[in-house]
Amino acid sequence: xxxxxxxDGCTRFDRWLSAxxxxxxxxxxxxxxxxxxxxxxNCSERISFDRALRTSLRRTKLVASDxxxxxxxxxxLAESVVSSLSAAxxxxxxxxxxxxxxxxxxxxxxxxxxxxAPKLVRLRYVMPLAVAAGxxxxxxxxxxxxxxxxxxxxxxxxGTSQATMQTVSAFDRFIDELVDAHIxxxxxxxxxxxxxxxxxxxxxxxxxxxELTALGAHYLGARMHRRHAAMLQYATGDRRRMTLYVYxxxxxxxxxxxxxxxxxxxxxxYLGHIRGYAVAASEHDGVGxxxxxDLSDKETEDAIVMAAR
Amino acid sequence: xxxxxxxPRSARDPHRPVSFEADVLEHLDVLFGVAMRMTxxxxxAEDLVQDTIVKAVRARDQYQAGTNxxxxxxxxxxxxxxxxHRRGGLERDVFExxxxxxxxxxxxxxxxxxxxxxxxxxxxxxxxxxxxxxALEALPEAFRMVIVLSDIExxxxxxxxxxxxxxxxxxxxxxxxxxxxxxxxxxDQAVALGIIEEDDNELAARRAAVGDDGEPVxxxxxxxxxxxxxxxxxxxx
Numbered sequence: 001x002x003x004x005x006x007x008d009g010c011t012r013f014d015r016w017l018s019a020x021x022x023x024x025x026x027x028x029x030x031x032x033x034x035x036x037x038x039x040x041x042n043c044s045e046r047i048s049f050d051r052a053l054r055t056s057l058r059r060t061k062l063v064a065s066d067x068x069x070x071x072x073x074x075x076x077l078a079e080s081v082v083s084s085l086s087a088a089x090x091x092x093x094x095x096x097x098x099x100x101x102x103x104x105x106x107x108x109x110x111x112x113x114x115x116x117a118p119k120l121v122r123l124r125y126v127m128p129l130a131v132a133a134g135x136x137x138x139x140x141x142x143x144x145x146x147x148x149x150x151x152x153x154x155x156x157x158x159g160t161s162q163a164t165m166q167t168v169s170a171f172d173r174f175i176d177e178l179v180d181a182h183i184x185x186x187x188x189x190x191x192x193x194x195x196x197x198x199x200x201x202x203x204x205x206x207x208x209x210x211e212l213t214a215l216g217a218h219y220l221g222a223r224m225h226r227r228h229a230a231m232l233q234y235a236t237g238d239r240r241r242m243t244l245y246v247y248x249x250x251x252x253x254x255x256x257x258x259x260x261x262x263x264x265x266x267x268x269x270y271l272g273h274i275r276g277y278a279v280a281a282s283e284h285d286g287v288g289x290x291x292x293x294d295l296s297d298k299e300t301e302d303a304i305v306m307a308a309r
Numbered sequence: 310x311x312x313x314x315x316x317p318r319s320a321r322d323p324h325r326p327v328s329f330e331a332d333v334l335e336h337l338d339v340l341f342g343v344a345m346r347m348t349x350x351x352x353x354a355e356d357l358v359q360d361t362i363v364k365a366v367r368a369r370d371q372y373q374a375g376t377n378x379x380x381x382x383x384x385x386x387x388x389x390x391x392x393x394h395r396r397g398g399l400e401r402d403v404f405e406x407x408x409x410x411x412x413x414x415x416x417x418x419x420x421x422x423x424x425x426x427x428x429x430x431x432x433x434x435x436x437x438x439x440x441x442x443x444a445l446e447a448l449p450e451a452f453r454m455v456i457v458l459s460d461i462e463x464x465x466x467x468x469x470x471x472x473x474x475x476x477x478x479x480x481x482x483x484x485x486x487x488x489x490x491x492x493x494x495x496x497d498q499a500v501a502l503g504i505i506e507e508d509d510n511e512l513a514a515r516r517a518a519v520g521d522d523g524e525p526v527x528x529x530x531x532x533x534x535x536x537x538x539x540x541x542x543x544x545x546x
């Protein structure tokens with residue numbers, strides 16, 4: 001293909017490239033573009049860039065907080081109470097309407113009585129009520145960490161505004177949980193390698209046991225942290241501790257957030273400080289690692305590199 | 310062990326009786342994600358999500374079963390946001406905003422694009438990735454929204470068109486322009502961070518191709534210049 005034909009193609013196809021990268025282009029245009037892409041490095045590089053950009057954008061995805069879930073469940077519960085109340089009012093209203101048309105108020109009332117009861121228990125109103133109540137209970141029970149939201153509809157909005165005032169990504173939340181877990185360590189559930197492998201199905205990845213003895217840190221044991229991660233604990237001779245999360249990065253993608261991206265040797269790592277603790281994260285072979293540590297920045301950096309390889 | 314019990318999710322279990330409320334709650338993350346990009350602060354976003362869900366439940370009779378619930382909910386969210394925060398809505402912005410002005414296409418070379426990409430992770434290099442959030446925030450709203458809906462929340466063009474109440478063709482062109490704007494701002498960031506060098510030859514070629522009015526004059530001439538400069542320094546860096 002001549003240079004001129006390629007350039008002509010670029011101007012012609014440029015506006016379709018995005019749609020092609022999204023698989024949204026019809027077959028005819030797609031075939032034409034593919035022919036052009038085979039000849040044009042610039043356009044094929046644009047497609048690759050669009051796809052890389054999409055992956056990176058997807059890592060900024062936000063998730064609703066637990067407090068919002070509680071609040072919405074409570075609102076739905078309130079809504080279904082209102083709608084069943086209004087159903088009752090409707091029934092009464094229709095009875096009242098009846099009085100104006102019927103000659104005898106007494107017979108209308110007698111008519112109305114049996115109509116109210118079945119309407120209230122109609123599936124349409126009872127189902128949402130039950131579901132909303134059930135959801136509120138289930139969500140509440142699962143999230144006992146946040147007891148303010150259990151106490152009812154009136155207090156939930158208060159809980160929300162206090163809980164989170166800034167934008168946090170799923171990864172930021174995850175790192176916050178890690179630091180919480182590091183500050184208040186729980187007793188390990190398993191201490192041997194066999195026990196550790198039993199955590200694999202819960203984490204969704206193979207949980208290795210990284211050796212950090214080069215830093216003077218010894219493995220104490222591990223336990224599950226909520227549903228996300230295996231939490232491995234280490235301590236040095238002078239009682240400084242490290243808490244390592246091993247998790248499935250497909251669930252919580254590692255991303256540059258409050259942590260700074262750095263390249264150390266062959267590994268991409270993320271480093272920073274959260275509430276005075278050195279924190280590091282990395283990803284290797286489809287396994288995610290996040291570390292909160294009492295040790296120095298340099299030692300934490302070394303530890304994450306050792307863990308993620 | 311509490312971590313073994315997932316939340317009830319009707320869509321994942323066909324045997325569970327489906328309820329409208331439960332279906333709506335399935336989309337809570339998407340609604341929140343989009344609300345955050347509109348309001349830019351969490352308390353307002355949460356208010357917006359709650360209002361949307363309450364409205365949806367009240368208007369459930371208007372929802373046609375089998376049509377796209379996510380798009381329907383997002384439409385309610387968008388309308389609620391526009392009614393509350395702005396008179397005039399998204400569209401006027403677009404006519405007066407950057408959609409009305411031609412996209413000054415600063416042609417970014419293949420070598421530069423390649424340098425910003427990490428082929429192994431099939432993502433941008435971590436340093437550039439760190440700038441993505443800020444670059445997205447800086448986009449004009451109409452473009453930011455299509456990119457959020459498409460790239461982040463994974464909606465199809467048809468669903469985006471339903472959400473924004475515009476033709477699919479408009480979705481396509483806004484996505485295209487929005488991504489090019491992101492590309493440019495990330496490229497500038499990458500230069501500022503020293504990840505890629507501002508290539509003098511490329512700049513010169515770009516200047517040569519841009520007339521006094523800032524419009525690309527002759528793409529063929531520009532590319533010829535570029536081809537000449539890239540052969541000099543070797544096309545792969």
